[in-house]
Amino acid sequence: MKIAIVGAGVVGVSSAYELARAGHAVTVFERRSSVAEESSFAPGAVLGAGLLAPWAMPGAMAAPSLVGSGIRVRTRGATVAELRWLWNWRSAARAALRSSEPSPAMRALAKLAQFSQQCFLETTEALELDLERSQGALVLLQDEQGAAPLRAAVTALRDAGTALHEIGAEAARHIEPGLAEAERLTIALHLPQAEAANCRQFTSALRQAAQRLGVVFEFQAEVARLSPSSARMALHLQGETQPRPFDAAVLCTGAHTARLAEPLGLHLGLVALWGSSLTAPLREDAAAPQGVVIDVARQVTIARLGQRVRVAGGAELGQSDGTPHPATVRQLHEALDAWFPGSTQRAGMQLWRGARPMRPGGLPALGASGVPGLWLNLGHGGYGWSLASGCARLLSEMLSGQTCAWAASELAHFSAAKA
Known part of the structure; x- marks a missing residue:
């Protein structure tokens, strides 16, 4: 054809x-x-985390921006249609979170994500691509209560064949030695087969x-x-x-x-739900992430890409002037500084904003x-x-x-x- x-x-x-x-x-x-x-161009680098990636689908990840009163979706010049979309998304999230079992749509997306990672690996191996990438992902949770809303997503991922283990703070810090001791961490979800890679590359x-x-x-x-x-x-x-x-x-x-x-x-x-990323040169390997870290509370991903670190997150509706919201930029810096202080250089840092085209x-x-x-x-x-x-x-x-x-x-x- x-x-x-x-x-x-x-x-x-x-x-x-x-x-x-x-x-x-x-x-x-x-x-x-x-x-x-x-x-x-410079989206979050995470592959294989499936439904545990921020903004995967309604109800997969509980966040104030979805179900609570603490609004984290920033709306600068959002249209009526975009605000209606946000209302529909939140309604779907609340409905999903009322059940401990994954919906058929959630199961389908988990299977698709697992299948896609297999296809990615086959392609990179067949073409012998040398990419900026790193192995393994940790989903960081401050307490047991924070883990409860993820149970449906975890079930769907495991049923789809995703390797996923619940581990304690000590084990998490063994996998990611650079994690700051001062930051509160009770449990984590470990996805050993997830990874980060450079999308543009x-x-x-x-x-x-x-x-x-x-x-x-x-x-x-x-x-x-x-x-x-x-x-x-x-x-x-x-x-x-x-x-x-x-x-x-x-x-x-x-x-x-x-x-x-x-x-x-x-x-x-x-709609275009805008997100942002900052990509910073590595300063100290031992203090930096070795793979992927997902901060559930901040809805931010931190990923190692060769000699750089990419931090991605934020949720904005409305085009505005094309630059990231200052609060989104602060959110990215706070996540990086909280978990991996001193790991990157400020000089040469790249800030980017791009659209996530999403359906309700x-x-x-x-x-x-x-x-x-x-x-x-x-x-x-x-x-x-x-x-x-x-x-x-x-x-x-x-x-x-x-x-x-x-x-x-x-x-x-x-x-x-x-x-």
Whole structure:
């Protein structure tokens, strides 16, 4: 098939690679000048933590921003639609937290996350990619009460085959010797197979691998609209008078989906929940994280990337001026200084803000859109980096007419109709 992909973030490039591996002729259209220039530039580095990553899905991680009165979602210039989305997310979180058992959607997402990490490992090994990465993750909890809301997520992850162990503070500090003794820590969840890796670095390397398979990348190519015709799809590019015909098109457009999807009758309920990261050069190895640390109270991840440390978190609605909220920046610094004081250098620190394109139920839209010739791989929220390899593999199988063995009963959760 002749397939167009719109968007060259990690999801779009992963989709192009998997489809080319399956023998399709693929062209990627990207409005920026290279891959991974927006949401995939410097997101949180965590892979394999599944539902225990911040903002995974409603009810998976309890936080004041979801269920309590302490508002941690910052709203600067948020629209009515964005505030309605937030209300729906919180309502879904409260409903999920009333049950100790994971919902079917939570189980499906846990399986997808596990599958995606396997696909990521297969790809990196097959291509012999040398990435900035580190092994193992700790979810830090200040007390037993903080662990209780996570029980459904833990059950779903274990049932999906994720290795996960509850350990005490002493064992946690043995795994991460740099953890500050002064910071309160009672128990932790250890995920030995989780890891951190550099999303932008992976996306750039995968682009090269995709090009070797024949994938064509067209940069600074803005798709103005889509028009279906006889089960095919035509792309209308800005500055071109004639449409480009394809057998199928795949939207991997994240937060920019509405302007292309809504004229075709697709209303996916996506909003951009903005997050931020700071990436700092290492100062002292012994004082720094060796793998991934997830601070549940602050909803922040701290990850080792080679000779750097990446701290990611925050939740903002509204575009504002494009810079992180000062309170979000303080939150990132506080988490790093609390757990790993003195581990990084201030000079050379990189601050970044990017969108998490999210649906109210927290699940991505993956598969046929319902519009002839149009397919979706978007709405992964804070999961885009973690789910990219698995979603791309499944998308390729579906477009190739194959049956996904484990996913046959799960893919309905990720349809365009499910918000």
